[in-house]
Amino acid sequence: MTSQGKTAAPEREGYASKEFAPREVFLGEFSNFIETLNLSEEVLSNADQGQKRQFTELVRGQLTDFHTQFSPDEIGLFEKTFNLFSIKYSLPPFDNFPEFCEIMMGEGKQEFVLEAAGVVGVGKSTLTEFVSPEIKAKMESERFHSSENPFLSLAYSDNDYWLRTELGFGLDSIFTGLRGKLYDGRWARDTSVWSDNFIFMRARVEGGQVTDEEYKVYKKTVELLKPLISKPDLLVLMLPTSVERLYQGLQERIEGNPKVRDMERKITLEDLEVMVRVEREAIEPLREEGIKVLPIVVDPPEFYRNPDLKYATLFSIRDQLEILGEYLKQDPKEVADYIVSRIFSPNMGPQVVIAHSKSMFAGKTSVLTYISEMVGDENILAFQPAAALRYGPEYETKLKNRDGVEIPANTIWSNKLSEILEDVKRRIGSDNIDPRKTYLFIDETMLFYESDADEAVSSVEELRQMGFHVVCDFIDYTFQEEPFNFAHKLIREATVRPDWHEVELGTTCKYCDNEAQGTRRYNQYGEIADYDDKTFVAGEEQYEPVCCKNGHISCVNQPEDFVRQPLPSLM
Numbered sequence: 157m158t159s160q161g162k163t164a165a166p167e168r169e170g171y172a173s174k175e176f177a178p179r180e181v182f183l184g185e186f187s188n189f190i191e192t193l194n195l196s197e198e199v200l201s202n203a204d205q206g207q208k209r210q211f212t213e214l215v216r217g218q219l220t221d222f223h224t225q226f227s228p229d230e231i232g233l234f235e236k237t238f239n240l241f242s243i244k245y246s247l248p249p250f251d252n253f254p255e256f257c258e259i260m261m262g263e264g265k266q267e268f269v270l271e272a273a274g275v276v277g278v279g280k281s282t283l284t285e286f287v288s289p290e291i292k293a294k295m296e297s298e299r300f301h302s303s304e305n306p307f308l309s310l311a312y313s314d315n316d317y318w319l320r321t322e323l324g325f326g327l328d329s330i331f332t333g334l335r336g337k338l339y340d341g342r343w344a345r346d347t348s349v350w351s352d353n354f355i356f357m358r359a360r361v362e363g364g365q366v367t368d369e370e371y372k373v374y375k376k377t378v379e380l381l382k383p384l385i386s387k388p389d390l391l392v393l394m395l396p397t398s399v400e401r402l403y404q405g406l407q408e409r410i411e412g413n414p415k416v417r418d419m420e421r422k423i424t425l426e427d428l429e430v431m432v433r434v435e436r437e438a439i440e441p442l443r444e445e446g447i448k449v450l451p452i453v454v455d456p457p458e459f460y461r462n463p464d465l466k467y468a469t470l471f472s473i474r475d476q477l478e479i480l481g482e483y484l485k486q487d488p489k490e491v492a493d494y495i496v497s498r499i500f501s502p503n504m505g506p507q508v509v510i511a512h513s514k515s516m517f518a519g520k521t522s523v524l525t526y527i528s529e530m531v532g533d534e535n536i537l538a539f540q541p542a543a544a545l546r547y548g549p550e551y552e553t554k555l556k557n558r559d560g561v562e563i564p565a566n567t568i569w570s571n572k573l574s575e576i577l578e579d580v581k582r583r584i585g586s587d588n589i590d591p592r593k594t595y596l597f598i599d600e601t602m603l604f605y606e607s608d609a610d611e612a613v614s615s616v617e618e619l620r621q622m623g624f625h626v627v628c629d630f631i632d633y634t635f636q637e638e639p640f641n642f643a644h645k646l647i648r649e650a651t652v653r654p655d656w657h658e659v660e661l662g663t664t665c666k667y668c669d670n671e672a673q674g675t676r677r678y679n680q681y682g683e684i685a686d687y688d689d690k691t692f693v694a695g696e697e698q699y700e701p702v703c704c705k706n707g708h709i710s711c712v713n714q715p716e717d718f719v720r721q722p723l724p725s726l727m
């Protein structure tokens with residue numbers, strides 16, 4: 157689309173120009189402006205107050221001159237950019253508020269911020285509303301509305317206005333993020349400047365609404381202001397089950413609500429296709445920015461009607477925000493601290509820790525992560541049975557330290573614990589591994605199903621005798637409430653052997669306040685699995701911790717004469 161010339165802008169007193177500038181004029185001047193700020197950065201970082209004042213007067217003067225060629229709304233974009241830039245370098249008037257600038261440039265006062273990101277109509281507000289109480293956070297909704305963006309309605313009929321529209325949204329969300337830094341507590345937000353940056357603008361380029369040149373300026377602006385763009389502690393990136401379902405959800409919402417924003421009415425299926433693709437492509441660049449991204453898939457029409465998340469998803473959100481301890485019987489961090497300082501203390505020989513729980517979602521993996529943070533990732537040697545991999549890639553042990561670096565677990569393909577011994581002996585020979593300095597993790601130990609109880613016990617004990625500190629984690633019961641392989645035998649050993657220690661983790665039932673006694677499994681139809689169910693569906697999202705009482709059962713059709721075996725530690 158070509159420029160249609162000047163369009164009337166809202167009138168404001170005291171300004172010479174009432175009209176929006178042609179596309180090329182705005183692009184040219186805004187590029188120059190960003191370039192000027194860019195070039196002055198080096199000087200400003202060493203400038204004294206006098207020089208800073210001089211520079212500010214110069215730029216503010218230039219902005220005043222702009223009133224002859226730009227409308228007040230356009231000048232607003234320059235001013236907002238410069239205000240943010242002024243905070244970055246403590247330029248006047250912010251030089252009078254050094255503490256304020258420090259907070260703005262720092263991580264802020266808040267305990268954490270969760271941001272929901274995703275394409276329009278995927279359910280960001282619904283998610284934020286649902287999640288806020290589950291993480292004890294205050295909810296912050298979109299503070300600015302599309303109606304307050306003076307360029308948006310024009311942009312729908314004329315691509316000339318997209319750069320100005322997106323700059324307006326982008327700058328406003330940076331301010332929203334900064335405001336959040338002034339308040340303590342926990343926050344959940346349904347907007348994210350990061351998703352705007354990586355999704356919306358990119359989609360406009362691909363849709364041919366924004367030129368490469370305009371995209372470049374937008375990115376340079378973001379780059380310039382980056383230290384001020386607050387990073388969420390977790391970005392929940394919402395993806396729809398399909399573009400068609402996303403479109404359908406959007407239509408249903410429009411029909412049911414005459415107040416739905418114009419912006420959403422005009423979106424086509426093709427627009428959505430581009431946006432969803434761009435959103436998927438944004439995951440990696442976002443992670444490269446150092447942002448924790450949790451992609452989740454929702455079915456938009458269903459999600460609006462019945463907002464709910466899989467237990468595994470909520471667990472993962474709490475885990476990544478490091479508040480799991482509040483929801484578990486034992487705080488993983490405290491457990492890890494106890495293991496490292498009390499059991500693996502330097503004046504004791506090698507020890508075995510049996511970290512187990514009756515159900516999934518009790519924080520076992522978090523304990524391992526905290527231990528590795530305390531003793532150093534480089535001192536960890538982790539193993540997992542190949543059988544654990546069938547639970548899907550999410551279930552695969554990926555211990556990540558706080559910098560997001562993964563500690564890979566070595567997969568034992570034979571599902572036999574004795575193979576760990578052979579593997580370790582090879583490593584001692586070739587990799588110079590010193591058992592006395594190495595912590596050996598055996599994750600999902602109950603899935604080494606080719607080992608019998610005696611082999612399991614002797615393998616673990618032999619590893620200890622080689623000099624390793626060993627941590628075995630496992631769950632005690634299958635979804636049928638049967639003892640999980642040799643799990644109970646390992647616990648029994650831990651109660652009698654002096655160098656073995658038992659640590660029991662736990663959580664509450666998903667449906668009541670009782671302690672979870674087992675794990676419910678769902679089949680592929682979303683029904684509670686049958687006791688005899690052999691069709692295995694991969695993925696942690698098929699499971700929930702339950703108390704196994706009052707209908708909160710782990711499976712259906714347990715035999716009439718079924719008797720649950722208690723844990724040996726309680727006998």
Ligand SMILES: [Zn+2]
Nearest residue numbers: 520521599600
């Ligand atoms: Zn695990």
Ligand SMILES: [Zn+2]
Nearest residue numbers: 665668703708
């Ligand atoms: Zn219950």
